[in-house]
Each structure stands twice: as C-alpha cells, then as structure tokens.
Amino acid sequence: MALLALAAGALGWMMLGAPSAQAQDKPPEAAAAAPASPAPAAEAPKDAAPTAPAPPKTDTPDSTATTLSSDKINGGNSGTATDLQWPVPADSPSVNPDGKGKVTNDELIENVAHNKISINLVWTLVTGFLVMFMQAGFALVETGLCRAKNAAHVMATNFMIYGLGMIGFWVCGFAFMFGNYWNGPVNIGWQPPLGQGLANLDSGITWTIFGKPFGILGTKGFCLGPSVFDTAVFTLFLFEMVFMDTTATIPTGAMAERWNFKHFVVYGFWVGMFPYAIYGNWVWGGGWLAQLGQNFALGHGAVDFAGSGVVHMCGGMIAIAGAICIGPRLGKFTKDGKPRPIPGHDVPMVMLGTFILAFGWFGFNPGSTLAGTDNRIAIVAVNTMLAGASASIATMLTMYLITGRPDPSMLCNGLLAGLVAITAPCAFVSSLGAVILGFIAGIIVVFSVFFWEKRGIDDPVGAISVHGMCGCWGVLSVGIFANGSYGAGWGGVHKLFKDGVWTIINNDAQAATLKKYADMIGTDPKLGGWTDVGVTGILGPLFGAPASDVSQFMAQFVDVCACAAFILTFSFLFFKVSNLIVPLRSKREDEIQGLDIPEMGAEAYPDFQLTDRTSPKVD
Amino acid sequence: MKKIEAIIKPFKLEEVKDALAEIGVEGMTVTEVKGFGRQKGHTEIYRGSEYTVDFLPKIKIEVVVTDAVVEGATAAIVKAAKTGKIGDGKVFILAVAEAVRIRTDETGEKAV
Numbered sequence: 001m002a003l004l005a006l007a008a009g010a011l012g013w014m015m016l017g018a019p020s021a022q023a024q025d026k027p028p029e030a031a032a033a034a035p036a037s038p039a040p041a042a043e044a045p046k047d048a049a050p051t052a053p054a055p056p057k058t059d060t061p062d063s064t065a066t067t068l069s070s071d072k073i074n075g076g077n078s079g080t081a082t083d084l085q086w087p088v089p090a091d092s093p094s095v096n097p098d099g100k101g102k103v104t105n106d107e108l109i110e111n112v113a114h115n116k117i118s119i120n121l122v123w124t125l126v127t128g129f130l131v132m133f134m135q136a137g138f139a140l141v142e143t144g145l146c147r148a149k150n151a152a153h154v155m156a157t158n159f160m161i162y163g164l165g166m167i168g169f170w171v172c173g174f175a176f177m178f179g180n181y182w183n184g185p186v187n188i189g190w191q192p193p194l195g196q197g198l199a200n201l202d203s204g205i206t207w208t209i210f211g212k213p214f215g216i217l218g219t220k221g222f223c224l225g226p227s228v229f230d231t232a233v234f235t236l237f238l239f240e241m242v243f244m245d246t247t248a249t250i251p252t253g254a255m256a257e258r259w260n261f262k263h264f265v266v267y268g269f270w271v272g273m274f275p276y277a278i279y280g281n282w283v284w285g286g287g288w289l290a291q292l293g294q295n296f297a298l299g300h301g302a303v304d305f306a307g308s309g310v311v312h313m314c315g316g317m318i319a320i321a322g323a324i325c326i327g328p329r330l331g332k333f334t335k336d337g338k339p340r341p342i343p344g345h346d347v348p349m350v351m352l353g354t355f356i357l358a359f360g361w362f363g364f365n366p367g368s369t370l371a372g373t374d375n376r377i378a379i380v381a382v383n384t385m386l387a388g389a390s391a392s393i394a395t396m397l398t399m400y401l402i403t404g405r406p407d408p409s410m411l412c413n414g415l416l417a418g419l420v421a422i423t424a425p426c427a428f429v430s431s432l433g434a435v436i437l438g439f440i441a442g443i444i445v446v447f448s449v450f451f452w453e454k455r456g457i458d459d460p461v462g463a464i465s466v467h468g469m470c471g472c473w474g475v476l477s478v479g480i481f482a483n484g485s486y487g488a489g490w491g492g493v494h495k496l497f498k499d500g501v502w503t504i505i506n507n508d509a510q511a512a513t514l515k516k517y518a519d520m521i522g523t524d525p526k527l528g529g530w531t532d533v534g535v536t537g538i539l540g541p542l543f544g545a546p547a548s549d550v551s552q553f554m555a556q557f558v559d560v561c562a563c564a565a566f567i568l569t570f571s572f573l574f575f576k577v578s579n580l581i582v583p584l585r586s587k588r589e590d591e592i593q594g595l596d597i598p599e600m601g602a603e604a605y606p607d608f609q610l611t612d613r614t615s616p617k618v619d
Numbered sequence: 620m621k622k623i624e625a626i627i628k629p630f631k632l633e634e635v636k637d638a639l640a641e642i643g644v645e646g647m648t649v650t651e652v653k654g655f656g657r658q659k660g661h662t663e664i665y666r667g668s669e670y671t672v673d674f675l676p677k678i679k680i681e682v683v684v685t686d687a688v689v690e691g692a693t694a695a696i697v698k699a700a701k702t703g704k705i706g707d708g709k710v711f712i713l714a715v716a717e718a719v720r721i722r723t724d725e726t727g728e729k730a731v
Contacts, residue, residue: 341665403664410666450667462666613653613674 084111117195117232119372124194124235127367131242134360135162135249140353141416142253143604145344145409145461149594149612150257151604157252157259161268165248168272169241172222176277177285178236179218180204184286185294185301187489188507188517193371197230204281212295215287217278239367240280243311246364247276250315253461254323258330258591261599263582267322270578275318275570279563280310289562292555293493294506299479299552301491302559303535305380306368308424308474313563316468319459321571326584328458330591331616339453340616342460347408354412358388361419365426376486380426384419387426387438391418394442402446410446413462417445420467421474425481428535430543433481440477441470472560479553480537484545487535496520496530497546503530592618620715620728621689625680626654626708627700632678638699639682642691648681658705677708683715685728 084103139158146154181201182192192198204218221228224237248271252264282289283304293301304310333339344350365384366377395414396406421441422434429437448465459465488494494505494517505517522528536549575584585591590598594612597603603610627635632649639647653674660673684692689712696710720730 339668341663341668341670343663343665343670399667403667405664407664407666446667453666453668611653613672616670 084108116373120193120370121195121231121235123372123377124239124367124370127363128235128239128242130360130363131239131246131367134242134246134357134364137353137356137360138246138249138253140349140356141412142249142256142353142461142463144346144349144351144353145253146257147342147594147612147614148345148605148608148610149596149615151345151596152600152602153261153595154252154256155604156261156600157256157264158249160265161248161252161271162245164265164268165245165272166241168269169244169277170223170237171273173244173273173277174224174237174240175219175221176217176274177240177280179220179285180206180215180281180287181218181236181285184215185291185492186507187492188494188505188514190489192232193369193374194232194235195230197232198236200228200230200233204285210295213291214295215281215285215291217287218281218285236370239370240284243307243364244272244276244280246307247311247315247318248272250312250463250467251319251322253463254319254459255326256460257595258326258586260583260586261595263578263584266578266582267574270574271318275567275574276310276314278570279314279566282562283310283559289555289559290491292558293491297493297504297551298555298558299491299549300487300489300493300495300535300555302475302555303428303478303482303487303490303552304424304475304559305427305478306365306423308420308422308471309559309563311471312420312423312467313471313475313560314567316464316466316471317564317567318571319463320457320468321568321575323457323459323464325572325575325579328456329460330588330618332458333456335619337456339456342616343614344409344460345614350409350412354415358385358415358419361388361423365423369427376427379486383426383429383431383434384422386431387422387434387441388415388418390435390438391415391421391442391445394418394439395446398443398446409462410449413445413449413466414442416466417441417470420470421477423471424474425478427486428478428482428537430481430483430485433483433543437473437477437481441473444469444473472564475560475563476553476556478535478537479556480539481543482535482537482545482552483540483543484533484536484549488532490535495533495536495549497533498530500547502547620718620731621684621686622713622715623680623682623684623689623692623696624711624713625682625696625700626652626677626710627680627696628702628706628708629676629678631700631702632680634699635680635696638695639692642688642695644682644684644688644692646682650679650681652677652679656706656709675706683718683731685731 081103084107135158139155142158143151143154178201180203182199183202183204201218201220203220205216207214207216221233221237224234248268251267251271252259281287283302284290288295289302291301292298302309329342331340332342361384362381366380369377369380392411392415395410395417399406399410418438418441421437422429425433425437445462445465448469449459449462452459452464457464489507492507494507496503496505496517503520505513505520507513507517519527520530521532531546533546536545536547536552538548538550538553541548578584586595586599592615594610625635629651636647653676655673655675660671660675662669662671664670680696682692693710693712701707717726718728718730719726
C-alpha cells in the first residue's frame with residue numbers, strides 16, 4: 001500500500017512538472033539571465049495543440065519538501081521545453097528571432113533528430129558492450145571443455161584474442177569491411193541510423209564483372225584516422241569490432257590444447273585484419289553479396305541480419321581449416337582412426353559460459369538494428385531466445401534417443417546452435433519460424449559433431465558444428481522461413497506485390513524511380529495499392545508472407561558458397577604459409593605435459609594436484 | 620598392533636567413520652584415491668563416444684588399532700561399507716612394528 005501511495009504521489013509530481021507561470025513572477029532582469037523559460041500556456045500560438053489544463057495544486061506528502069516548488073523536485077522539471085533552449089538571453093535575435101523565448105519549429109526538429117541519433121548510438125554502444133562480454137562466455141566454454149593441464153593456455157588464447165584482433169581490426173580490418181559502407185545498396189528513404197557521419201565511409205574497390213558492379217573491398221578508415229573521426233563511425237567500429245572478436249575466438253576452441261601460442265599471436269592479428277573484414281564487406285559493407293539483389297534479381301541480395309554467416313560461419317570455416325592443418329590432439333584417435341573422447345575438466349564452467357553467451361546474444365542480435373529507435377528489436381530479442389531454447393530441447397531429445405543420456409556439454413552446444421542459427425533470420429521470421437529453425441539447428445549440431453569426429457577432425461569444443469554448420473543453416477533459413485514482414489527495400493531492392501503480381505524496383509536514387517515507387521505504395525486506385533514486401537523465404541506464405549520468393553534462397557545459397565569457398569581457401573593458405581614461419585603446433589612433449597607451464601609459464605590450478613586422468617594413451 | 624587399510628566407496632565414508640567410532644576407535648587417516656579391481660573400471664559416454672574410465676574414485680581409510688580391537692574394527696568396516704554391488708572395495712590388515720605419539724614420546728600400544 002505504501003508503494004502504491006508513493007507511486008501515486010510520483011505521478012502527481014510528474015503532472016505538476018508542466019511549465020508553470022512561476023518564471024513570470026521573477027523580475028525582468030532575472031528572467032533574462034536565466035535559461036529562456038517556456039512560454040506560458042496563455043501565450044501559445046493558436047495553431048498549437050491545446051495545452052492540458054494545469055492539475056489542481058495539492059499539498060506535498062513530504063512535509064520537509066513543502067518549501068520546494070513542485071516542478072523542481074522528483075525530476076518534474078526535466079524533459080520540458082526548457083531543456084531545448086539556449087542559456088542565453090531569451091530575446092537574443094540570433095537564437096530566438098521572435099524574441100519570446102519560444103522553441104522554434106526548427107529547434108524542435110533538430111532536437112527530435114538529435115534524440116533519435118542519440119538513442120541509436122546508446123543502443124548500439126550498449127549492445128556492443130554486451131557482445132564484448134561474450135568473450136568471457138567463449139573463454140569459459142572453451143576452457144571448461146579442455147583438460148585442466150591446458151586451462152591457463154586455452155584461457156589465455158581467449159584473453160589475448162581480444163587485444164590482438166582489436167588492433168588488427170583497427171589497423172585495416174574496419175577499413176576493408178566498412179570503408180565503402182556509404183555506397184552500398186539501400187532502400188528508398190534510408191537514413192544512416194547512427195548519423196550522417198557514416199557518409200565519411202565512401203571509398204572502396206569495385207570491379208565490373210558481367211557488366212555489373214561488384215564491391216570487393218572498402219578502403220577508408222585505416223587506423224580510424226582523421227578522415228573518419230566521427231561518432232557514427234566510432235560507434236560502428238566498436239560494434240563491428242566485438243563481432244570480429246567473436247569470429248576470431250571461434251577457432252581457438254577448435255584448435256585448443258595443441259596450438260603453439262606464438263603462432264596464435266600471428267593468427268590473432270591476421271584474423272582481425274583480413275578474413276572477417278573482407279567477407280563482411282561483401283555482405284554488410286555494401287559489397288557484391290549485398291548487391292546480388294540489384295545485380296541479378298536474387299531476392300534482396302544476401303541477407304544476414306546479425307551474422308550467422310559473417311560472424312559464425314566465417315569463424316567456423318576458419319576453425320575447419322585450422323583443425324585440419326593442426327591435426328588432432330595426441331591420443332584423440334586410435335591407430336585405426338577410432339575417436340577417443342577426451343572429457344572436459346569443468347562442466348559447470350562450460351554451462352556458465354554458455355549462459356553468458358546467451359545473455360550476450362541479446363546484444364548481438366537486437367543490437368544489429370544499429371538503432372534503438374527501430375522497434376523491431378523486440379521481435380528480434382524474442383525470436384533469439386525462442387530459437388536457443390528450442391534448439392537446446394532438440395539437442396536433449398536427440399542425445400536421449402542416440403545415447404540414452406543428455407550430455408551436458410552437448411546441451412550447451414545445442415543452445416548455442418539455436419542462437420547461431422537465429423542470428424541471420426532473427427528479424428525476418430515469425431516466432432513459430434524461430435522455434436522450428438532453432439529445433440532443426442539443435443539436431444544438426446549433434447550429428448555434425450559426430451560427423452566431423454568420424455572424419456578424424458578433432459574439435460574439442462564443437463566449434464565447427466555450432467558455428468560453422470549452424471551458421472550455414474542460419475543463413476539458408478532466411479531464404480526458407482522469412483515471412484516478408486521486415487526488410488522492405490533491403491539491399492536496395494523493393495519487391496512490390498499486388499493481386500498475385502510482383503514488381504521489383506531497384507533503388508537507383510533517380511527521381512523517376514522515387515516517383516514510381518511513391519505512386520505504387522500510394523493510395524491512387526490506378527497506380528497505387530502495392531504492398532512493399534520485406535525479405536521472404538520459400539516457405540514464407542506459411543508464416544504470413546503474401547507469396548513465396550525462391551530467389552531470396554538463391555541469394556542465401558550464393559552467400560554460404562562464397563563464405564565457404566573464400567574463407568576455407570584463405571584460411572588454409574594462411575595456416576600453411578604461417579606454419580613455415582612460426583610452427584602451428586605445440587611441441588609434442590609440451591602437449592603431453594600440458595601447455596600451461598611450457599608455453600604460458602603458469603598453471604591454472606597450482607593448489608591442486610592434476611592427475612590427467614582423462615588423457616588417452618598416446619600411440 | 621595392526622594397521623587396517625580399507626578401500627571403500629566414497630559415499631560410505633560417513634557410515635564407516637561412525638561405525639568405527641562406536642566401537643571405540645579414536646583416530647583414522649582418510650585419503651582420496653583412485654583405482655580399479657576385477658571389473659576394470661566402467662564405460663562412460665562423452666559427446667556420443669564411449670570410453671573406459673579405468674581408475675574410479677575411492678576413499679582409503681587407514682586405522683591403527685590394538686590387537687584386541689582388530690577383529691571388531693574390521694567387521695564394523697565391512698558391515699558399514701557393504702552395498703552388495705561391485706566396487707565395494709577391500710580391507711587389508713598389516714602388522715605394525717612400532718608407533719610413537721610425537722607430542723608425548725609414548726610408544727607401542729599406548730601411542731595408538
């Protein structure tokens with residue numbers, strides 16, 4: 001009851017916070033020196049919205065505050081017109097031409113626009129901070145799934161990738177990825193969500209193939225130099241940097257317990273500078289995969305909302321190349337190739353890490369709007385949690401059916417598989433679509449773990465399966481489950497639908513195109529009445545889309561093929577060549593002893609006697 | 620003087636300790652150990668593949684008692700540690716040549 005009374009009191013104060021006539025009582029000098037006060041209701045222009053009548057004066061419930069005016073406490077005087085005005089004489093002609101201290105229309109517009117950009121910056125930064133914390137999740141998951149004798153080593157790779165990758169991304173990764181962002185294909189009426197400063201990112205390399213422009217690489221923003229010293233660009237850098245770190249830390253799991261730390265350092269710079277950045281440019285930086293829609297009428301081009309492909313499949317492909325090049329851990333396979341399990345040393349650590357990752361995913365996916373003012377974030381967040389939950393259940397059931405027991409580490413892989421899969425389609429699918437595609441991911445991950453192990457590829461933590469395979473599934477699932485409710489004009493392609501007919505308008509920023517588009521979505525009975533349909537998959541109509549769109553799936557398919565072909569080739573080359581300079585693999589005797597002391601110089605658990613009960617005999 | 624070494628299941632430690640205390644045994648040393656017997660461990664499944672756990676966790680209790688108590692103490696351990704399933708463990712009895720209580724320099728059965 002006391003709480004209720006308090007709440008009611010607070011509400012009263014908020015209402016009293018409306019501009020009062022108090023400023024009028026001040027002597028003229030004081031009023032002029034104070035920030036220009038809002039116009040009293042009586043002087044409001046006639047065309048303005050009617051002002052709410054002042055609420056009746058009430059006695060304050062707090063006797064000690066009786067001397068304070070009601071609009072000066074409890075935040076009641078915040079968020080009023082006063083906050084929009086300059087602390088200069090109200091009659092200054094340069095600020096208030098009308099000389100009456102009113103907020104002008106232009107000032108109002110400017111402030112609303114400023115608020116919008118601020119909300120978007122805050123949203124993108126805070127969700128970026130959440131994604132940064134996923135590093136902790138990755139570190140715990142990967143370390144828990146390894147043996148105690150390598151715990152400090154695995155932890156250290158996850159720790160140092162943050163710094164190594166970030167500096168690499170700062171030097172050239174960001175420039176390669178987003179240097180040409182401004183020239184990417186966008187929908188009609190698009191405005192940069194983080195502010196016009198993104199216009200600084202305007203140069204890149206574009207090849208002409210088949211007579212079409214193919215964006216290959218961005219070339220602006222190296223070391224975040226003076227040409228891009230801007231809040232919008234810096235916000236974008238932070239957000240994409242933490243995404244890159246996610247990509248970078250995926251292979252540390254697949255190659256754990258045998259990776260020479262010195263080689264890992266070389267890898268850390270490389271991964272921050274090149275693979276994620278180049279492939280990311282093609283999808284997110286306005287490159288050729290994003291242009292597939294405009295160039296070849298393949299849906300809206302490759303659509304990857306938060307990075308099932310750009311982040312996870314990319315990391316998974318590097319992990320495959322790395323795991324193959326480095327070879328399995330000693331004793332992992334018998335002489336005739338039969339896999340021997342090497343159990344992780346800390347299951348609670350794995351599960352805690354998984355929950356941290358799932359929490360960070362609320363930054364990963366909803367943050368990828370780059371806009372807190374895009375209310376789609378609610379749908380993105382719910383789809384994200386649903387897919388993860390449904391995938392963990394699918395994994396549990398699959399493991400019950402196959403082995404009779406739901407292996408806890410596999411449950412963790414399952415939840416992550418669902419989260420990885422929903423990352424690309426999170427904004428485009430219905431909740432049922434999210435549950436279904438998550439469930440499928442939860443099954444895929446189990447069979448994928450078995451598949452790679454049967455082929456002699458040792459992945460201690462299941463990174464290839466979780467990120468590589470389910471990332472691939474996530475990208476494809478956009479082209480299957482997207483229901484057309486979001487992403488109209490994505491990739492610069494407007495797909496308009498009316499009476500069973502599709503019309504495609506490519507945004508070329510020409511006045512004629514804009515007019516045609518405006519007419520078609522207008523209400524004119526002859527020209528108008530078209531629906532601007534968002535990203536739609538093959539099964540879209542089952543989830544609410546007006547018609548199916550196979551071409552979107554084709555774009556998604558080209559995307560995963562490009563990712564696999566480029567990242568695998570590039571990574572194989574890197575691992576093979578760099579191995580000639582710094583050995584990729586730890587020394588045999590170090591690996592048998594455990595890498596903590598020989599490579600890191602410190603044990604993870606010096607107060608405990610390690611028995612290494614779980615290491616198989618080395619043949 | 621005899622030393623009784625009992626290898627038991629870890630979750631039976633409390634019961635064995637209480638049983639020994641009941642018949643007047645005043646001290647014991649307990650160690651966490653791993654080992655196997657005739658069953659040679661057992662198989663587990665990790666991420667879908669089977670593997671053998673050779674060394675199973677056990678508790679080793681060491682008690683040194685006077686000759687008069689040996690029989691009762693052994694019986695108490697066996698009774699308390701028994702589940703009737705494989706892996707219940709074993710009891711070994713060894714002769715002890717001498718014992719010294721460090722604080723008082725007492726020797727022999729007085730030190731036990």
